[in-house]
Amino acid sequence: MRFKSDPEAxxxxxxxxxxxxxxxxxxxxxxxxSGLFKMNEGQLYPLLHRMQESGWIKGEWETTxxxxxxxxxxxxxxxxxxxxxxxxxxAKFSSAVSGVILTxxxxxxxxxxxxx
Amino acid sequence: xxxxxxxxxxxxxxxxxxxLPRAVVDDHVKEIxxxxxxxxxxxxxxxxxxxxxxxxxxxxxxxxxxxADSLIRARTGIDRRTTWSLCRxxxxxxxxxxxxxxxxxxxxxxxxxxxxxTNWLPSLFVITFGYSCWRSRKLLIGPMAAIAAxxxxxxxxxxxxFGPMGxxxxxxxxxxxxxxxxxxxxxxxxxxxxxxxxxxxxxxxxSCLRSGEYFLAPKPQTVVDERYxxxxxxxxxxxxxxxxxxxxxxxRQEAEGFWKRYGATFAPIIEQSLxxxxxxxxxxxxAWMTPHELGLVVWRTASxxxxxxxxxxxxxxxxxxxxxxxxxxVARLWRPSRLVLPRR
Numbered sequence: 001m002r003f004k005s006d007p008e009a010x011x012x013x014x015x016x017x018x019x020x021x022x023x024x025x026x027x028x029x030x031x032x033x034s035g036l037f038k039m040n041e042g043q044l045y046p047l048l049h050r051m052q053e054s055g056w057i058k059g060e061w062e063t064t065x066x067x068x069x070x071x072x073x074x075x076x077x078x079x080x081x082x083x084x085x086x087x088x089x090x091a092k093f094s095s096a097v098s099g100v101i102l103t104x105x106x107x108x109x110x111x112x113x114x115x116x
Numbered sequence: 117x118x119x120x121x122x123x124x125x126x127x128x129x130x131x132x133x134x135x136l137p138r139a140v141v142d143d144h145v146k147e148i149x150x151x152x153x154x155x156x157x158x159x160x161x162x163x164x165x166x167x168x169x170x171x172x173x174x175x176x177x178x179x180x181x182x183x184a185d186s187l188i189r190a191r192t193g194i195d196r197r198t199t200w201s202l203c204r205x206x207x208x209x210x211x212x213x214x215x216x217x218x219x220x221x222x223x224x225x226x227x228x229x230x231x232x233x234t235n236w237l238p239s240l241f242v243i244t245f246g247y248s249c250w251r252s253r254k255l256l257i258g259p260m261a262a263i264a265a266x267x268x269x270x271x272x273x274x275x276x277x278f279g280p281m282g283x284x285x286x287x288x289x290x291x292x293x294x295x296x297x298x299x300x301x302x303x304x305x306x307x308x309x310x311x312x313x314x315x316x317x318x319x320x321x322x323s324c325l326r327s328g329e330y331f332l333a334p335k336p337q338t339v340v341d342e343r344y345x346x347x348x349x350x351x352x353x354x355x356x357x358x359x360x361x362x363x364x365x366x367x368r369q370e371a372e373g374f375w376k377r378y379g380a381t382f383a384p385i386i387e388q389s390l391x392x393x394x395x396x397x398x399x400x401x402x403a404w405m406t407p408h409e410l411g412l413v414v415w416r417t418a419s420x421x422x423x424x425x426x427x428x429x430x431x432x433x434x435x436x437x438x439x440x441x442x443x444x445x446v447a448r449l450w451r452p453s454r455l456v457l458p459r460r
Contacts, residue, residue, distance in 0.1 A: 023154040041151065042178030045144060046190030051395060070150045071143075 007039065007047055008056075010088065012075065012083040015057060019074040022048065048073060056082050120170045121156065124180055125149045130183035132439060137193055144187055152177065246432055260428060264421040271417050281404065291400055298397035305390040312379040312386060321368055330364035331371035334382035 014020065016027040022044055029037045051057045056079030063069045075083070125145055130139040152173050159169035177183065198294050276282045280290040304324040312334075325332040365371040375382075 021150070021154075023151045023158075027158075040178060041155075042183040043186055045148065045183075046186040049187070049190045068150060069146075070154075071147045075234050 005037065005092065006086065006090075007043070008051060009083065009086040010037065010039075011044075011047060011051065012056060012079055013072055013078070015075045016083060019072045021072050025073070042046045051079070054082075056080070120167075120174060121149070121152050124152070124174055128180040128184055129179060132187060135184075135188045140191060148177070148183070246428070246435055257429065260425055264425050268414075268417050268421055272414060276410075280400070281409070283404075295397060295400050298393050298400065301393045302390060304398065305386050305393060308386045309383055309390065312375065312383040321371070323373075325362075327364055330366065332362045333365050333370050333371035333374035334378040335361065335363040335365075335374055374459055 011025055014025045014032070020028065024040075026039055026041055026044060029039055033051045045054050048057065048059065052059055052073075056076060059071050059073045061069045062072050079092075079097055125148065128148065129141060129145045132144060136144075155173035155176060156166075156169045159172060160166060164172070276287075277284050278286050278290065280287060280294050282290075307322050307324050311325065321331060365374065
């Protein structure tokens with residue numbers, strides 16, 4: 001597949017069902033995509049910082065009972081709106097791509113067989 | 117295997133501390149350390165040996181240098197595109213500095229305020245590029261050299277296409293204009309010499325020796341050998357000479373009196389100026405940029421901009437070195453706390 005992914009949209013979607021920390025986001029993306037998306041974990045935190053700057057997510061340090069504190073991210077209202085917008089864009093894009101890739105027949109021999 | 121994670125986090129912290137404020141670095145490093153700890157713990161729970169879990173977790177997050185660079189870019193907003201965009205501020209300044217003097221050929225008379233106002237352009241160029249380098253935290257040699265090369269090309273193109281020693285019709289016109297100027301000067305000098313050696317004043321005071329309401333005449337002046345140190349004129353007593361110089365007189369009678377007294381001694385000075393003017397006229401009549409002269413122009417232009425570039429690079433090296441030394445000192449003085457992996 002040569003279509004570029006939108007890592008920000010994926011992170012927003014990962015946070016849609018509740019707050020998560022960085023490693024939790026990576027795990028959700030990997031599990032949700034059946035292992036197809038393996039985000040470069042080193043690029044995750046710069047992305048999270050940029051998304052915080054944009055106001056889509058908010059990060060807070062939380063203390064845990066089992067170990068040291070960890071930073072958890074939660075979706076903001078503008079983040080939800082942005083996620084919705086990107087979902088619609090993706091639906092439109094994937095529908096358009098599917099309309100071309102899945103229906104156009106490029107093999108003339110197959111067309112003859114179908115007509116025959 | 118906590119050592120592997122510790123070492124990684126320590127190196128990451130060191131790289132970040134050299135570029136970012138300490139509070140920001142603490143936040144990032146704590147978060148990434150927690151990420152690594154969870155990643156390792158997850159892998160151990162899935163049955164992986166501890167050493168392999170640590171190695172894989174580190175491989176998964178990536179090299180500490182790349183992670184640090186990404187975080188620095190995210191925090192400072194500087195990447196390769198923005199470094200070039202920062203140079204867009206300094207680029208036009210350097211271009212102006214190189215191009216404005218060229219326009220002096222076509223502006224007559226050249227406004228003095230314009231010539232004075234361009235003196236600050238090189239300083240502004242240095243300051244702007246210094247700021248760009250500091251913002252990007254690296255020497256922008258590529259962009260600076262590209263802009264300097266662009267200005268060199270502009271200067272050389274102007275010299276060849278429009279300059280008086282160039283090869284086009286505009287150059288020939290400029291040359292003719294220069295030669296006409298020398299022709300006028302030669303005519304004036306010859307008139308002055310004739311007036312200086314003449315014993316009769318019946319022809320009237322020459323127009324070339326009039327300056328508005330005043331009459332120019334040779335008056336003896338004490339010439340002090342002036343030297344300049346850092347742009348400040350310092351008068352020295354190493355050589356003093358008294359020689360007549362053309363000075364304004366209020367009345368014609370006063371001027372004629374000075375001419376009678378000093379005309380004979382002043383005439384050789386005018387003759388010397390006449391010889392120089394004739395020599396320059398002969399030069400410009402034959403002027404044509406030979407390959408050797410073209411090479412000299414290229415060398416001189418490149419030297420000037422190379423010098424400016426060198427000064428800018430030197431200043432920026434100093435700025436970045438000072439900042440790197442400061443942050444390295446901060447990084448060395450701060451000791452990271454030891455991380456402990458959860459027991460199985």
